[in-house]
Amino acid sequence: xxxxxxxxxxxxxxxxxxxxxxxxxxxxxxxxxxxxxxxxxxxxxxxxxxxxxxxxxxxxxxxxxxxxxxxxxxxxxxxxxxxxxxxxxxxxxxxxxxxxxxxxxxxxxxxxxxxxxxxxxxxxxxxxxxxxxxxxxxxxxxxxxxxxxxxxxxxxxxxxxxxxxxxxxxxxxxxxxxxxxxxxxxxxxxxxxxxxxxxxxxxxxxxxxxxxxxxxxxxxxxxxxxxxxxxxxxxxxxxxxxxxxxxxxxxxxxxxxxxxxxxxxxxxxxxxxxxxxxxxxxxxxxxxxxxxxxxxxxxxxxxxxxxxxxxxxxxxxxxxxxxxxxxxx
Numbered sequence: 001x002x003x004x005x006x007x008x009x010x011x012x013x014x015x016x017x018x019x020x021x022x023x024x025x026x027x028x029x030x031x032x033x034x035x036x037x038x039x040x041x042x043x044x045x046x047x048x049x050x051x052x053x054x055x056x057x058x059x060x061x062x063x064x065x066x067x068x069x070x071x072x073x074x075x076x077x078x079x080x081x082x083x084x085x086x087x088x089x090x091x092x093x094x095x096x097x098x099x100x101x102x103x104x105x106x107x108x109x110x111x112x113x114x115x116x117x118x119x120x121x122x123x124x125x126x127x128x129x130x131x132x133x134x135x136x137x138x139x140x141x142x143x144x145x146x147x148x149x150x151x152x153x154x155x156x157x158x159x160x161x162x163x164x165x166x167x168x169x170x171x172x173x174x175x176x177x178x179x180x181x182x183x184x185x186x187x188x189x190x191x192x193x194x195x196x197x198x199x200x201x202x203x204x205x206x207x208x209x210x211x212x213x214x215x216x217x218x219x220x221x222x223x224x225x226x227x228x229x230x231x232x233x234x235x236x237x238x239x240x241x242x243x244x245x246x247x248x249x250x251x252x253x254x255x256x257x258x259x260x261x262x263x264x265x266x267x268x269x270x271x272x273x274x275x276x277x278x279x280x281x282x283x284x285x286x287x288x289x290x291x292x293x294x295x296x297x298x299x300x301x302x303x304x305x306x307x308x309x310x311x312x313x314x315x316x317x318x319x320x321x322x323x324x325x326x327x328x329x
Contacts, residue, residue, distance in 0.1 A: 016115050017086065022047055023054040024072055057111070074317040078310060081324040082299075085308040088112060090290075092314040098129065098227075098291070101313055105290040106133025108311050109216070112286070116214070117174065119144040124151045124209055124279065126217035126252045128227065130288050131166050138173055146176035149208045151217070151279065152252050153183040153272035155233070181205055183272040185233065185253060190269050209274040215282035219301040220250040221294045228253070234267070241265060249297035251276065251304065258296060260303030280305040288312070295319035 018040065025031045025039060026047070033051075037044045071089040078087035090108045093100035109130065117123065117140055125131065125148060148171035171178035183202060187193050196202055220227045222242055228234045228250050234242075242255050245263040249256040253271045255263050262268045262276075279285070285306055289298050290313035298312065298320060312320075 016112070018042075019050045019054050021072065022050040026051055071314060071317075074314060074321070077321055078312075078317055081321055082302060082307070082310070084310050086310075087317070088309065088311045089317045090311075090313050092290075096291070096315070101290040101315075102129035103133045103136075105288055105311055105313055106130045106135075107137040109134035109286070109288045110137025110139075112309065112311060113138055113216070114140050116284075117143055117146065118213075120146065121213045122147045122149065122208060122211065123170075123176075124149045124212040124215045124274070124282065125167055125170060126151055127166055128218040128220065128289075130218045130290070131216070134288070135166075135169055135173065138170070140174055142175045146171075146174055147179060147208065148174065148176045149179040149205060149212070150181040151205075151209065151215070151274045153181050153185040155185050179205055179208060181272065185272060186267070187270050187272060193270060193272060196272065206274060206278070209278050210281065212279075212282035214284050214286065215279050215305075216286045216288065217252055217279070217301070217305070218289045219287065219294065219297045220289070221291075221297045222247045222250060222255070223293070226250065238265075238267060242267070249300040251297070251301045252279075256297075256300045256304055258300055260300045260305075276305050284308045286311065290316050292316055292319040295323060299323055 022036050022040060025036045026033065031039065033044050033047045037047045040047070071091060075087040075089045078084060078089065088108050090104050093104045106129070110133075113134065114137070121143070123146065127150075148167055150167035167180055168178045170176075181202065183196050183200070187196065197206060222228075222239065226239065228239070233253070242263060242265055245265050246257040247255045247263045247265070248258050249260075252273045254273060254276050255265060255268055257263050286309045287298060287301055287307045288311040289301075292315040295316050298310070298316060301307070302310070
């Protein structure tokens with residue numbers, strides 16, 4: 001798979017990376033401002049400005065404590081091993097539960113989006129606890145002529161992970177036009193899916209998805225504690241059938257095997273979501289998910305749609321590197 005280009009987002013991401021590396025060298029490695037400047041090839045005045053900005057953004061508190069040196073090293077190794085433009089690795093939370101991991105990774109996603117969203121951007125978004133958690137760290141200036149597009153249908157009952165809810169909240173904070181995928185997450189037949197797309201106004205969503213500037217998705221593992229099961233989106237019988245078919249991953253309610261291929265199960269034909277092969281056309285793809293148990297799912301998602309920026313935690317990063325080393329061995 002060809003490596004996707006960062007394009008318009010590169011200046012923002014490189015600025016963030018430079019700022020974090022400067023803060024790490026100064027606060028954790030004990031280098032002087034002059035030493036940091038020499039190491040990074042910038043002026044001392046630039047170092048002072050970067051350190052001041054890191055403090056104002058609270059990045060020193062969030063990023064530099066608790067082993068940021070390991071996080072930076074893991075990020076660099078992930079970029080090389082997986083062919084990424086950029087990896088952002090956050091310290092693993094003390095409580096290794098799904099909620100704590102989602103909050104930690106989500107906050108990093110929010111900071112990333114604060115910097116990379118530009119005027120005239122069309123942004124496609126998935127759903128999940130990690131995505132919802134990003135709103136707490138999202139502090140963008142108002143942007144002009146932006147669009148936020150939900151990439152999959154919703155659910156009847158109100159949940160924290162309702163994709164439609166996340167879409168309009170993100171759009172509201174950004175001051176953007178909001179395009180909601182007004183359809184159920186799962187329908188009864190392919191015929192119903194086709195009718196909803198062609199006759200009920202959803203074609204606009206699919207048309208916008210053909211030319212996304214930024215696509216942001218999370219992914220879940222398939223197992224006894226998977227979100228799809230715990231939230232009641234699928235039955236235990238369906239889960240067992242998916243596992244038997246080789247499923248390891250739920251990406252936008254598309255169920256994939258370890259290589260990123262759609263598993264042979266009828267549920268994949270009935271999901272109301274933008275096709276993953278359409279999603280991979282986006283100019284910049286962000287995958288955000290954490291936890292070692294989701295490493296297989298993250299790798300499968302990268303195999304299927306590609307990835308420019310991966311936002312994850314230490315435990316997932318280490319497991320991804322172990323998997324990569326196992327493949328190359």
